[in-house]
Amino acid sequence: MSVVQPSRIKGNRARLGHIQPQKQKKFVRVLRSWQLYVLLAPTIIYFLIFKYYPMYGLQIAFKNYLPSLGVWGSEWVGLDHFMRFFQSYQFWTILENTLVLSIYELAVGFPLPILLALMLNMLISHKYKRFLQTVVYAPHFISVVVLVGILFVFLSPSSGLINHLIGLFGGEPINFMASPEWFKTLYVFSGVWQGTGFAAIIYLAALSGVDPSLHEAAVMDGASKFKRMLHIDIPAIMPISVIMLILALGNLMNIGFEKALLMQTPLNKESSNIIATYVYEVGIQQAQYSFGTAVGLFNAIINLILLVTVNQIARKMSDSSLW
Template sequence: MRMKRILVNWELYLLMLLPVAYFIIFRYLPMYGVQIAFKDFSAAKGIWDSPWVGFDHFVRFFNSYNFEQVLTNTVYLSVLLLVIAFPIPIIIALMLNQVKHQRFKKFMQTSIYAPYFISTVVLVGMVFVFLSPNSGLVNHIIKGFGGEPVMFMADSEWFRPIYVFTEVWQTTGFSSIIYLAALAAIDPHLHEAAVVDGASKWKRVLHIDLPGLMPTIAVLFILAVGNLMNIGFEKAFLMQTDINVDASEIIPTYVYKIGIQRAQYSFSAAIGLFNAVINLVLLFIVNRTVKKMSGNGLF
């Protein structure tokens, strides 16, 4: 019976083949190498013959002088992104859904989607140009109002606001697509009935659109929290300078410096595994909590 269903829907299984192969090859098979986090890895001996050291690398990381700074920076920046960047696509989707003029709606959608396709390297280059103390547009505006130029990229206090702002600007439009699709699936008869009953747009958003979005919001919130500690390495590393490193040094950049630049592979693998375990624990906790509260969950 099962084989018959597979043969009937063979096109769907064929489409699913590439994603499954991708996850097996690039996600599951590399997990074999995680064991070097518990070994004193030597490239000459290989993974299998390198001696076991247990949790020595984890203890070394927990006792290192910059453990607190790196962990605090990662958590602080992650929570900021979750609190600020997560709800904005929902608001944008609700606003776009209320726009009736189709040409204006398409123009706005294109405008907010476009930044997503700018590469991180180009984006950070734009940030440095716009915020330059000598020739940057932002500082020209500040000086035009009688202020003094601000060294944005040389001040650690500005790193987090700039990072969050650029993340919101770049990803909000693309992230709102999922919510717009969920809004499109809401039965239009509900809105028609609400209009007949005299409900305003705000009431319809509050009592029809938002409840219709809640299952999607719940699932994406669980995924966001489960990926909380995985901040984008590229942007943080490219925005990092010797002066703002006390705020910009996060776990991904620290792992890169330890593992690639200093060739301490086992130590960096231990830090990466520690980061992954935190994400896994958060995923299970948030999934269980959201499922109890709303009935929606990943599993």
């Protein structure tokens, strides 16, 4: 029979006595800052209700879900819905449309806010700068429905302004919204027009933190605006640019569902049918809830893999990463 040493008992008591004051100190700190926790509570509640609680329903991707039986009562089918999607004749078309549109939007839409912020930052006239900022920010506040309505009106083959201009130069009217080859370009560049100005705000905020003495020293040394931009401004916004790139790549497969659906027509569907619209079609319109959930989960897993991979690469190549 082993005997517990008195010194060990005293050591355990000492550790317990040390832990209890620490817990009390944490509680006191929380109590003193209760206003901050009250402000934080709505955000936490929002994410718990609308982001984490719905994960409970992901299990229907592995079941033959029937509303009459409920989530727990439905039969488990394993990976059947995933295999059905992978073997579907539409799989490669939908995946290609999603990837091409995502990469196209990233290649065009990601660098433009950076360039816009750099150019706005170099303006000397504050009045002109504020005017331009207002002009480029304004489209962000137009709803997606209104934006797509504007596209249909301006690009109408019979009465649209664009086709009238084409006709003035002797061209034939083009039914842009019914042409599969035009869908991706219209989607991307309308998004650029709407979102570039607002997306540039975060880079302008980073540029506002640059020490003015750096620019003054560069001017004294005879550096041009381009060289000051190249050697002062771009390094200053590089960390935030890397973070934004990681987030953009991690969200690569999440194309704007509402806009793609609103721009979709029977004639351009071969180019506009992406994963998000396909999930809506089969999951909601055709009431194939389990199959639609499986397709959406597949999309989310790809985004997660991309996010983790890009973050690891960024952490190895630079000092900036999400974690």
